[in-house]
Structures are given as structure tokens and as C-alpha cells.
Amino acid sequence: MQDGAEPSGAYRYDSRPARPIFGSLIRGAALKCPACGAGAMFRRYLKVADACPQCGEELHHHRADDAPPYFTIVIVGHIVVSLVLMVEMAYRPPLWLHAALWLPLTVILSLLILPSVKGALIALQWALRMHGFDPNDKGDIVPAFDADLPQDPPRPRRLDFRP
Ligand SMILES: [Zn+2]
Numbered sequence: 001m002q003d004g005a006e007p008s009g010a011y012r013y014d015s016r017p018a019r020p021i022f023g024s025l026i027r028g029a030a031l032k033c034p035a036c037g038a039g040a041m042f043r044r045y046l047k048v049a050d051a052c053p054q055c056g057e058e059l060h061h062h063r064a065d066d067a068p069p070y071f072t073i074v075i076v077g078h079i080v081v082s083l084v085l086m087v088e089m090a091y092r093p094p095l096w097l098h099a100a101l102w103l104p105l106t107v108i109l110s111l112l113i114l115p116s117v118k119g120a121l122i123a124l125q126w127a128l129r130m131h132g133f134d135p136n137d138k139g140d141i142v143p144a145f146d147a148d149l150p151q152d153p154p155r156p157r158r159l160d161f162r163p
Pocket residue numbers: 033034035036037038039052053054055056057
């Protein structure tokens with residue numbers, strides 16, 4: 001067992017301050033710091049601030065990666081495809097009008113939604129204390145993964161062939 005590790009299987013009371021998931025999602029979607037709800041999460045369009053300018057909460061731990069585009073595609077796809085089908089069923093417009101309507105709408109909606117989706121995902125990571133958002137966590141590794149494995153056998157004493 002490593003120094004400072006909890007006994008394996010022990011269930012300890014979580015005394016850390018609460019991080020409500022839903023409230024954090026709302027703050028993140030509003031592009032605000034999930035901890036205080038006042039500071040801006042982004043310093044540019046999609047560039048996350050290293051720390052909250054209001055409360056100093058570190059935000060650089062996030063690993064949003066390609067999840068925001070993925071969820072943005074899902075959201076915008078449901079909106080645009082629904083509208084395409086409704087307009088087609090109701091008015092049967094020519095194809096050029098479909099293209100003129102939906103291509104710009106898809107681009108604009110995606111660019112509008114993407115920061116909020118990214119903010120919500122980062123806030124979710126913060127609320128779940130993922131990726132270094134837990135100040136008590138020593139690293140982003142599975143803790144004590146090898147705690148149950150047998151420890152290294154004692155090293156054999158070095159043979160001394162000197163006379
Ligand atoms: Zn803050």
C-alpha cells in the first residue's frame with residue numbers, strides 16, 4: 001500500500017464542499033465560472049481562461065477536447081433536420097431555397113451554441129472533480145490501481161564473490 005492511501009474498499013464520508021451538477025451546468029452554459037458564477041470562463045471565443053478572474057478557481061484543468069463539437073452537432077442536427085422536414089412537408093420549396101435557408105442557419109446555430117456547450121461540459125467536469133478539478137487529488141490517475149497486486153518480492157541479496 002502506498003503512503004497516504006485509503007484502506008482499499010473503505011467508504012469514507014465525503015467532506016468536500018458540494019458542487020451541484022445542475023447549477024454548475026447552468027453557470028457553464030452561461031459562459032460563467034462554475035465555482036462563483038460571476039467570472040467569465042472564456043477569455044476568447046472558445047479559449048478557456050486559465051483561472052476565474054473573479055474567484056481564482058483554476059479552469060485550465062478542463063479536457064473538453066472534441067466533446068463540445070460532438071454535442072453541438074447532435075443539438076443543431078435535431079433542430080435543423082426537424083425544420084427541414086417541417087418546411088418540406090408544409091411548402092415543398094425548391095432545393096435551392098432549402099440550401100439557402102439551412103446551410104447558413106446550420107453554421108450560425110453551431111457557432112452560437114458551441115461556447116455554451118463547451119462551458120457546460122467544463123462545468124460538469126468541475127462539478128464531478130474530474131481532470132485535476134479536485135484540489136485534494138494528487139494526479140489524474142486511477143488511485144491505487146495496483147494496491148491489491150502482490151508487492152515486489154524482496155530483492156535477493158547481492159552475491160559477493162570477493163575472497
Ligand atoms: Zn469564479
